[in-house]
Structures are given as C-alpha cells and as structure tokens.
Amino acid sequence: MATKRAYHHGNLREALIAAALKEVARSGPEAFSLRSVARRAGVSPPAVYRHFADKDALLAAVALECSERISAAMRDAVANAPDDPLERFRATGIAYVQFAVEHPEHFRAMSSPGLVAHTPQLQRLQFEARTRDERESLVAAQQAGKIAAVPIEELMLAASSVVHGLAQLIVEGRLGEVDAAAARRFALSVTAVLGAGLMPRAEAYDDPRGVLTLPATRKKRG
Amino acid sequence: MATKRAYHHGNLREALIAAALKEVARSGPEAFSLRSVARRAGVSPPAVYRHFADKDALLAAVALECSERISAAMRDAVANAPDDPLERFRATGIAYVQFAVEHPEHFRAMSSPGLVAHTPQLQRLQFEARTRDERESLVAAQQAGKIAAVPIEELMLAASSVVHGLAQLIVEGRLGEVDAAAARRFALSVTAVLGAGLMPRAEAYDDPRGVLTLPATRKKRG
DNA sequence: CGACCATGTGAACACTGTAAACATTGCTAC
DNA sequence: GTAGCAATGTTTACAGTGTTCACATGGTCG
Numbered sequence: 001m002a003t004k005r006a007y008h009h010g011n012l013r014e015a016l017i018a019a020a021l022k023e024v025a026r027s028g029p030e031a032f033s034l035r036s037v038a039r040r041a042g043v044s045p046p047a048v049y050r051h052f053a054d055k056d057a058l059l060a061a062v063a064l065e066c067s068e069r070i071s072a073a074m075r076d077a078v079a080n081a082p083d084d085p086l087e088r089f090r091a092t093g094i095a096y097v098q099f100a101v102e103h104p105e106h107f108r109a110m111s112s113p114g115l116v117a118h119t120p121q122l123q124r125l126q127f128e129a130r131t132r133d134e135r136e137s138l139v140a141a142q143q144a145g146k147i148a149a150v151p152i153e154e155l156m157l158a159a160s161s162v163v164h165g166l167a168q169l170i171v172e173g174r175l176g177e178v179d180a181a182a183a184r185r186f187a188l189s190v191t192a193v194l195g196a197g198l199m200p201r202a203e204a205y206d207d208p209r210g211v212l213t214l215p216a217t218r219k220k221r222g
Numbered sequence: 223m224a225t226k227r228a229y230h231h232g233n234l235r236e237a238l239i240a241a242a243l244k245e246v247a248r249s250g251p252e253a254f255s256l257r258s259v260a261r262r263a264g265v266s267p268p269a270v271y272r273h274f275a276d277k278d279a280l281l282a283a284v285a286l287e288c289s290e291r292i293s294a295a296m297r298d299a300v301a302n303a304p305d306d307p308l309e310r311f312r313a314t315g316i317a318y319v320q321f322a323v324e325h326p327e328h329f330r331a332m333s334s335p336g337l338v339a340h341t342p343q344l345q346r347l348q349f350e351a352r353t354r355d356e357r358e359s360l361v362a363a364q365q366a367g368k369i370a371a372v373p374i375e376e377l378m379l380a381a382s383s384v385v386h387g388l389a390q391l392i393v394e395g396r397l398g399e400v401d402a403a404a405a406r407r408f409a410l411s412v413t414a415v416l417g418a419g420l421m422p423r424a425e426a427y428d429d430p431r432g433v434l435t436l437p438a439t440r441k442k443r444g
Numbered sequence: 445c446g447a448c449c450a451t452g453t454g455a456a457c458a459c460t461g462t463a464a465a466c467a468t469t470g471c472t473a474c
Numbered sequence: 475g476t477a478g479c480a481a482t483g484t485t486t487a488c489a490g491t492g493t494t495c496a497c498a499t500g501g502t503c504g
Contacts, residue, residue, distance in 0.1 A: 030252060034492065044453050055492065111394050148422045157408060158384060158415035165387020172333050186379060193380035197419020200370045256461065269483050
C-alpha cells in the first residue's frame with residue numbers, strides 16, 4: 001500500500017504510460033527512449049517487456065491516450081458551443097488545432113511513425129472515434145439544410161483534412177511561432193474558408209476584421 | 223577518374239544524399255541510420271561528419287532534396303494543366319498529394335522531427351517556395367474574379383492546410399490503403415469542397431459521379 | 445506450507461551517433 | 475619537382491540504445 005514496493009510495482013502498466021507521456025512531452029516522440037521511461041518509473045528496462053511487446057507498443061499506448069485526450073477536448077468544445085450545428089462543427093475543429101498548439105509533442109505522438117502500420121484496425125477505429133463529434137455536427141447541419149446535400153464522407157474528408165493539415169503545419173513549425181491566440185485565428189479563418197468556399201458569393205465576405213466569418217455566424221451579428 | 227578511389231571519393235556529399243534518399247525510401251526517415259548510409263556509400267561512418275554536422279543535418283539535406291522534387295512535380299502539374307487559374311491551383315494540390323502517395327517516405331522526410339526547429343529560416347523559406355505555385359495560381363484566379371476578394375494569405379492557408387492535411391492523413395495510414403487513383407479522387411473531392419464551400423449553393427452540386435466538381439470545371443461539360 | 449505463475453532484476457549482445465587521433469590524398473608554393 | 479598544407483577518410487573508442495536470456499522475488503491457490 002505504501003508507495004515503495006521492491007518488486008511488484010502495483011500496476012506498472014499505467015505508471016509506464018504516465019511516465020512515457022511525460023517523457024514524450026519533454027523530448028518529443030522521436031527522441032523518446034524506453035530506458036529513460038523505465039528510469040522515470042523507477043524500474044529496470046526489461047520490466048517494460050512484461051507489459052508491452054516492444055517500444056512501439058508502448059508508444060502506441062501513449063498515442064491512444066493522447067487520442068482520448070484530444071477527443072475529450074473536442075467533446076468539451078462541443079458542449080460549450082452555441083446550438084448552431086455548423087458552429088458546433090467548427091468548435092471541434094478549433095479545439096483540435098488548439099490541442100495541437102498546447103501539446104505539440106503529444107499531438108505528434110498520435111501521428112507517429114509506424115504506429116498505424118503496426119496497429120491497423122485499432123488506430124483506424126480510434127481515428128473514426130475522434131472524428132465522430134465532427135461527423136455528428138456535420139450530419140446535424142446537413143439535416144438542418146445548412147450544408148450542401150453532398151455525401152457526408154466527402155465533407156468529412158475535407159473537414160478532417162483542413163483541420164489536421166493546419167494542426168500539422170503549426171506543429172511542424174512551418175507557420176513560424178504560433179501561440180494559442182494565433183492558432184485560434186488560423187482555425188477560424190480556415191474553417192470559414194472551408195465553409196464558404198473559394199468562389200465569390202454575393203454576401204459572404206464583408207467582414208472587416210480580416211478574419212472570415214461563416215454566414216451562419218454573421219447572422220447573429222447582423 | 224575511375225569509379226573506385228581509395229580515398230577522396232570524388233564528391234561524397236552528393237553520394238551521401240543519394241544513399242540517404244534510398245535508405246529513407248527503404249526504411250522511412252525514423253528508422254534511418256547514419257551508419258547504414260555510410261555503408262551504402264562505401265565509406266566509414268565518421269566520414270559523414272566531413273560533410274554534415276550531424277545526422278540531423280544529413281536528414282535536412284534529404285528533406286530539402288525531397289522538397290525540390292515535390293516542387294518540381296507541382297510545377298509539372300501546372301504546366302500540363304488547362305488554362306483556368308482555379309484548375310491550375312487545383313492541379314498543384316493534386317500533384318502534392320499524389321507525390322505523397324507515390325513517395326510516402328520521402329514525403330514524411332520533409333515533415334520530419336526537429337527539422338524546422340533546427341533550420342528555422344531555411345525550412346520556412348523552402349516551404350514558401352514550395353507553395354509559390356499554388357499562390358501564383360490563386361492570385362491569378364483572384365485577379366480573374368474567379369475567387370472571392372479575401373486576403374490571399376487566408377486562402378493560401380486554407381488551401382495549404384487542406385492539401386497538406388489530406389496528404390498527411392493518407393501517409394499516416396488513417397484512410398486505409400490508398401492507391402494513386404484513390405488519392406486522386408480524394409484530392410479532387412477535397413479541393414472541390416474547398417472551392418465550393420460547405421454551404422448550400424444553387425447549382426453547385428449536381429454532379430452524379432459522387433465526386434464534387436468545381437463549377438469552373440463543370441462549365442466545360444455543360 | 446509448498447508449488448506455481450506473474451512480475452521484476454542483471455548481465456549480455458548488437459547496434460547506434462559521435463569524438464579523438466591518425467592516415468592518405470590532391471593542390472599549391474617554392 | 476618536391477615540401478608542406480589543407481581536405482578528406484579511417485581506426486578506435488565510448489556512451490547510450492532496444493532487446494534477450496537466465497535468474498530472483500513475491501503474491502496466490504492447492
């Protein structure tokens with residue numbers, strides 16, 4: 001019951017995942033060392049192999065944990081969003097990239113090397129779970145006639161791509177230094193373009209702030 | 223002059239980059255070993271350090287080479303595209319994701335770990351160079367009145383995000399097995415959604431093939 | 445209590461990136 | 475042409491890695 005047990009840590013598995021999460025946050029998923037997480041957990045390196053097949057399996061576990069966290073963040077965002085289905089969808093996207101700026105290493109861990117290749121069906125299902133909130137919002141918006149009657153999978157693909165792509169660009173550093181506020185602006189802009197499209201439209205682009213606004217949003221202000 | 227020189231390989235630097243490119247193509251950028259590229263180049267490991275500061279510098283060099291290749295692919299795509307500026311823009315995006323499916327490891331090498339963090343201004347400039355074709359097409363489209371009068375940077379960000387995101391999703395394996403044809407369909411769909419937007423529009427979505435079509439494209443068929 | 449099974453440890457192996465000292469070559473100046 | 479120099483490769487070595495093997499420990503059940 002005490003915190004120190006010579007053998008039989010208690011439940012090492014979770015402790016290892018927790019240690020790995022900290023280690024990933026510190027030095028990123030590529031400079032991540034099995035031995036150092038063992039050290040951090042106060043255990044010898046081979047002990048890890050009682051709970052994980054190999055280093056990649058451990059990394060897969062942290063990736064899964066990270067996925068659950070980003071999903072939670074997106075759920076929270078939906079919960080606190082206005083009732084408009086398009087705005088809810090938008091909120092999930094913004095939450096996605098906001099998670100990426102706030103926890104870039106954890107975000108990178110999810111998009112890691114041979115992770116998907118190693119755990120194919122699992123990772124794919126997990127991806128679908130993560131995007132379920134977006135999908136639900138989109139379906140609702142479509143049913144409300146606020147979205148074009150186009151196969152939902154195509155819309156989902158575009159939405160996932162734009163949001164994941166923005167997050168990735170930020171995390172890779174291609175947009176320079178990006179803080180939370182800037183990330184939010186980017187996400188607002190990008191989702192607005194996605195919503196309104198590139199083509200000119202009668203009254204879609206009259207917002208003076210330089211950041212595009214979805215027509216659905218503009219209604220509230222007009 | 224002969225191919226075999228005991229010392230003084232000739233120009234090792236390029237040979238190392240070439241070897242590294244093959245090595246990356248074989249085992250991906252993360253399982254990439256400085257020693258094995260030295261072996262492949264027929265040279266001892268420390269010889270690499272005469273031409274590159276460390277392993278990351280070598281990886282940065284291959285990333286740069288990969289960037290030039292994807293830029294070339296995009297330029298080719300523009301050259302063979304119809305004259306419509308929106309279609310040209312679209313062609314660059316499609317070429318981008320097509321490169322990603324055809325050379326996933328090389329694509330991943332460009333979005334590598336601390337690459338940008340290590341070579342900040344360089345990588346950023348190189349990114350801007352890569353997207354220059356897209357930008358030019360967009361500007362042309364905007365000047366032709368085919369694109370909304372919105373700050374070009376916002377459109378660029380959305381375009382880059384959607385295209386990079388799709389490529390990344392494919393490369394990460396999140397969309398399952400994706401061959402060149404499927405990738406092309408995805409890219410067509412995604413760019414069409416980006417072009418037309420999510421919102422319902424009078425006559426934008428009547429294509430029966432299930433793949434969205436830009437109005438600009440549809441004109442030709444009408 | 446004793447046997448067993450899960451879970452931990454220690455030593456060892458092949459491999460990695462990198463540093464230091466040394467060897468070989470091509471070029472340049474006398 | 476040859477001495478010297480700078481450039482370029484090599485050998486050896488070290489710390490650190492992922493992983494395996496044989497062994498140690500401890501909780502659990504007959």
